[in-house]
Amino acid sequence: MSELAAEDFAPQRVHPARATLKRLFHHRLFVTGLALFGVIAIIAALAPWITDVDPNRLSMRNKFLSPNGDWVFGTDNFGRSLWSRTVWGAQLSMIIGASVVALNAVFGTLIGAAAGYFRRLDNMLMRVNDALMAFPAILLAIAVTSVLGPSTLNVILALGIVYIPRTARIVRSSVIVLREMEYVQAAVAAGAGHWRILRHHILPNAMAPMIVQLSFLFAYAVLSEATLSFLGVGAVPPTPTWGNIMAEGRDYMRDAPWIITIPGIALMITVMGLNLLGDGLRDVLDPRLRIQQ
Amino acid sequence: MSLLEVRGLTTGFMTGSGEITAIEDVSFSLNAGEILGIVGESGSGKSVTALSIMGLLPSPPARLISGEVIFEGQTLTNMSDRQMQTIRGPGISMIFQEPMTSLNPVFSIGEQIMETIRAHERLSPAKLRERAIEMLDKVGIPSAARRMDDYPHQMSGGQRQRVMIAMALACRPRLLIADEPTTALDVTIQAQILDLLMDLRDEFGMAIIIITHNMGVIAETADRVLVMYAGRVIEEAPVATVFDRPLHPYTRGLLECVPSLTEDRARLVAIPGTLPEPTRRPPGCRFSVRCSHAIPACSAALPPLELLEPDHSAACIRALDLAPIRTADLAP
Numbered sequence: 269m270s271e272l273a274a275e276d277f278a279p280q281r282v283h284p285a286r287a288t289l290k291r292l293f294h295h296r297l298f299v300t301g302l303a304l305f306g307v308i309a310i311i312a313a314l315a316p317w318i319t320d321v322d323p324n325r326l327s328m329r330n331k332f333l334s335p336n337g338d339w340v341f342g343t344d345n346f347g348r349s350l351w352s353r354t355v356w357g358a359q360l361s362m363i364i365g366a367s368v369v370a371l372n373a374v375f376g377t378l379i380g381a382a383a384g385y386f387r388r389l390d391n392m393l394m395r396v397n398d399a400l401m402a403f404p405a406i407l408l409a410i411a412v413t414s415v416l417g418p419s420t421l422n423v424i425l426a427l428g429i430v431y432i433p434r435t436a437r438i439v440r441s442s443v444i445v446l447r448e449m450e451y452v453q454a455a456v457a458a459g460a461g462h463w464r465i466l467r468h469h470i471l472p473n474a475m476a477p478m479i480v481q482l483s484f485l486f487a488y489a490v491l492s493e494a495t496l497s498f499l500g501v502g503a504v505p506p507t508p509t510w511g512n513i514m515a516e517g518r519d520y521m522r523d524a525p526w527i528i529t530i531p532g533i534a535l536m537i538t539v540m541g542l543n544l545l546g547d548g549l550r551d552v553l554d555p556r557l558r559i560q561q
Numbered sequence: 562m563s564l565l566e567v568r569g570l571t572t573g574f575m576t577g578s579g580e581i582t583a584i585e586d587v588s589f590s591l592n593a594g595e596i597l598g599i600v601g602e603s604g605s606g607k608s609v610t611a612l613s614i615m616g617l618l619p620s621p622p623a624r625l626i627s628g629e630v631i632f633e634g635q636t637l638t639n640m641s642d643r644q645m646q647t648i649r650g651p652g653i654s655m656i657f658q659e660p661m662t663s664l665n666p667v668f669s670i671g672e673q674i675m676e677t678i679r680a681h682e683r684l685s686p687a688k689l690r691e692r693a694i695e696m697l698d699k700v701g702i703p704s705a706a707r708r709m710d711d712y713p714h715q716m717s718g719g720q721r722q723r724v725m726i727a728m729a730l731a732c733r734p735r736l737l738i739a740d741e742p743t744t745a746l747d748v749t750i751q752a753q754i755l756d757l758l759m760d761l762r763d764e765f766g767m768a769i770i771i772i773t774h775n776m777g778v779i780a781e782t783a784d785r786v787l788v789m790y791a792g793r794v795i796e797e798a799p800v801a802t803v804f805d806r807p808l809h810p811y812t813r814g815l816l817e818c819v820p821s822l823t824e825d826r827a828r829l830v831a832i833p834g835t836l837p838e839p840t841r842r843p844p845g846c847r848f849s850v851r852c853s854h855a856i857p858a859c860s861a862a863l864p865p866l867e868l869l870e871p872d873h874s875a876a877c878i879r880a881l882d883l884a885p886i887r888t889a890d891l892a893p
Contacts, residue, residue: 284712449662450657450659450662450663451665453617453657454657454663454725454729455665455677456649457617457649457654458649458654458677458680458728458729458731458732459646459647459650459651459680460650460680461643464676464680468665469665472667472668473666473667
């Protein structure tokens with residue numbers, strides 16, 4: 269008789285993280301989104317190596333060149349390389365997007381968790397939140413940047429202030445549900461303190477909607493940053509941002525349409541990629557949300 | 562000295578229409594190693610009693626109106642939240658009704674048991690793991706070491722309840738409160754879990770409070786019984802006494818509701834009426850409106866819980882007149 273151990277009949281054990289990844293990579297929208305966003309992100313990361321011309325170098329001899337063999341994306345009204353400017357703009361967009369997401373992940377979670385978990389703080393924190401959310405996002409961002417002055421850092425701060433209340437609200441609503449779960453009560457009954465309960469039982473379970481929200485937030489942040497610089501309250505003009513390039517190209521839309529179109533397409537690819545990625549994450553991480561919508 | 566003393570515990574809840582009392586004047590004591598069964602209908606105040614002892618009721622809306630809980634000589638009812646955290650776990654631990662939702666879905670069961678221990682003791686990771694495996698082994702999870710890394714969704718309801726018990730016992734509590742530990746499980750698993758609780762009582766010498774609406778569970782496990790009705794204790798006695806000679810008509814009614822194997826009965830007996838809502842409790846004895854033996858004097862004043870026979874108290878003014886009317890069919 270051959271030797272068979274109980275293990276031979278046990279079901280294959282797959283680590284849950286691996287199972288989730290597997291489902292993600294079988295999700296068509298997620299893969300498409302990741303590919304689109306990934307291309308932009310890689311280009312942004314490689315900016316110093318894939319551009320040979322300084323994005324701010326003026327060359328009056330070469331102004332208004334349409335895309336050709338030497339100038340892949342053509343040049344603008346000052347003869348600056350649009351390839352360089354768009355690529356460096358991508359890098360700035362990614363930095364701003366990632367910073368806003370990081371700010372939200374930290375402060376949105378803190379505020380949301382505090383409001384949801386400690387009932388005493390809820391009213392106070394959420395009324396401040398409501399006040400901030402009452403303003404249209406872009407208007408509030410313009411107000412903040414005009415107070416702080418236009419600069420890349422201030423754009424990050426402004427977008428942080430605009431979006432943190434929204435993230436906090438999402439975290440809060442998860443925390444309120446999770447706080448009443450039986451395993452939380454069981455943890456209290458076993459003598460766990462507030463910090464332990466939040467860190468171990470509540471926040472890990474609130475992560476799924478949070479991750480989904482942050483992927484959409486990245487898209488909003490990139491789009492808002494472009495809007496702010498397009499309106500002239502973002503990073504100061506010579507800085508290559510997609511919004512700045514588009515604002516400058518607006519005057520020459522008829523004669524040199526590539527100036528405004530190219531960063532516009534880059535922006536569209538990024539935002540669409542992030543939205544598809546977020547949809548995919550939502551479907552896989554939080555299937556309940558999908559039914560509701 | 563008894564392990565747990567509950568004296569005149571009265572807990573109220575603030576509602577839209579004023580404060581209502583969920584439990585009133587609940588008193589009992591429990592010795593080390595003893596199993597107390599608290600039995601009553603849904604809404605009779607069993608769980609509120611347990612949560613009041615643990616200090617787990619959210620406040621507001623809940624409020625301790627009067628009474629005290631003394632555990633090993635310490636008065637729990639005036640302890641701070643931080644002090645209570647040191648009691649919960651190593652002193653008093655609790656298991657809940659719903660094993661399907663009582664475990665955190667994102668951590669392996671081993672991690673959850675270790676986390677419970679970590680909240681109270683400083684142990685090396687190896688020791689911690691060893692203790693968790695030992696606990697899983699004690700509650701009868703086969704190949705405990707391998708199942709440590711399983712997640713709750715990989716286990717059945719009965720196994721999850723075993724894990725819950727392992728978590729509750731991980732800090733070696735002196736008192737375990739089991740709030741309907743078997744209600745959500747099917748009958749064969751129920752019997753296994755009850756056997757397990759009694760084995761663990763013998764092994765660790767801890768006291769247990771079992772809350773249930775199932776007389777069978779009480780008969781099988783408890784040493785003493787507390788019968789609750791509409792927020793009050795209406796009868797207290799050793800388990801054999803309650804089944805042999807119930808003094809309160811409500812207790813008798815409950816026992817008559819238990820189907821019997823030895824008797825040919827077409828229909829189950831039921832107590833007429835329903836439990837009065839806390840806002841609309843009748844005057845006097847709260848059971849009087851459903852009681853077939855009620856006399857006008859019953860609704861005149863709330864009958865106190867009195868020691869009517871040695872080690873046997875009941876809250877019924879007619880208890881001793883009615884006592885001879887017994888349900889003979891209950892003794893096997």
